[in-house]
Amino acid sequence: MIDLAAAAQAGWPRASTAKRLRRYSRNLAALGKVSWRHVRGADWNERVLEQLGQIEAESWIARETDGGDAKFLHPQQRRQWLQALADPILAEMLCATILILDDRPIAFCFDLDNGPRRYGIAGSYVESYSDYHVGTMVNYRVMADAIAAGQAFLDLGAGDSGYKREMGAANAYELHDLLFVRNPLIAKAFSRVWGTELSEQGPRARSGSAHHANRASVWSPLVRVAGAFGISAALTNTVIAVLNG
Numbered sequence: 001m002i003d004l005a006a007a008a009q010a011g012w013p014r015a016s017t018a019k020r021l022r023r024y025s026r027n028l029a030a031l032g033k034v035s036w037r038h039v040r041g042a043d044w045n046e047r048v049l050e051q052l053g054q055i056e057a058e059s060w061i062a063r064e065t066d067g068g069d070a071k072f073l074h075p076q077q078r079r080q081w082l083q084a085l086a087d088p089i090l091a092e093m094l095c096a097t098i099l100i101l102d103d104r105p106i107a108f109c110f111d112l113d114n115g116p117r118r119y120g121i122a123g124s125y126v127e128s129y130s131d132y133h134v135g136t137m138v139n140y141r142v143m144a145d146a147i148a149a150g151q152a153f154l155d156l157g158a159g160d161s162g163y164k165r166e167m168g169a170a171n172a173y174e175l176h177d178l179l180f181v182r183n184p185l186i187a188k189a190f191s192r193v194w195g196t197e198l199s200e201q202g203p204r205a206r207s208g209s210a211h212h213a214n215r216a217s218v219w220s221p222l223v224r225v226a227g228a229f230g231i232s233a234a235l236t237n238t239v240i241a242v243l244n245g
Contacts, residue, residue, distance in 0.1 A: 001169060002164075024134075024137050037100060040092060041091050051098065053070075058126040099138045106126040106134055113149075117154075118146045120155060125138070
């Protein structure tokens with residue numbers, strides 16, 4: 001989590017950071033025309049989602065994984081997002097920041113604004129431009145835009161802590177996964193695989209609820225997204241933002 005208000009008061013970005021970002025921009029501009037596109041609300045359409053999918057298709061995700069962690073790579077994934085974006089409230093909350101070289105999208109961040117918080121859902125870049133730090137450029141652009149929009153916090157989620165710490169992020173809360181199993185026998189079998197934490201849940205485990213983690217809460221927009229998507233692992237791994245405290 002990045003405290004944007006504190007960062008703004010401290011005069012973010014630091015002079016060294018601003019200088020580094022300008023250098024990245026100049027180096028990329030030597031290859032062609034650099035521009036930015038911001039998508040929100042009525043600007044969402046199938047073509048935009050296809051562009052995000054194309055970036056993922058040329059990223060490390062497509063090369064090193066089966067694409068299961070991608071958000072826009074497959075037509076089915078894009079159809080799910082398009083269905084969610086049919087809700088005008090969600091369409092206004094969801095936003096994309098796209099870095100474009102000439103007419104080619106080469107990096108993006110996909111986020112959700114909920115009150116004073118912006119949640120990072122997904123981001124990727126064309127791998128052939130990794131030496132030009134396009135991923136860094138788009139991440140810092142999102143942070144700058146969030147500060148300009150008056151957002152108080154930028155939630156970058158879990159994992160990949162190195163670049164997030166460099167941006168000023170600090171640990172804010174714990175994430176966890178929940179598995180609810182209707183059949184008590186199957187729940188007991190899972191508990192043996194996942195350890196004593198599950199089997200010690202007492203009546204909860206015996207009634208068929210299997211729990212793996214610490215604690216969690218879910219904010220209200222998740223209900224709308226879940227209704228649009230149905231039961232979706234991609235949705236669980238991306239849109240969900242779990243808050244405590």
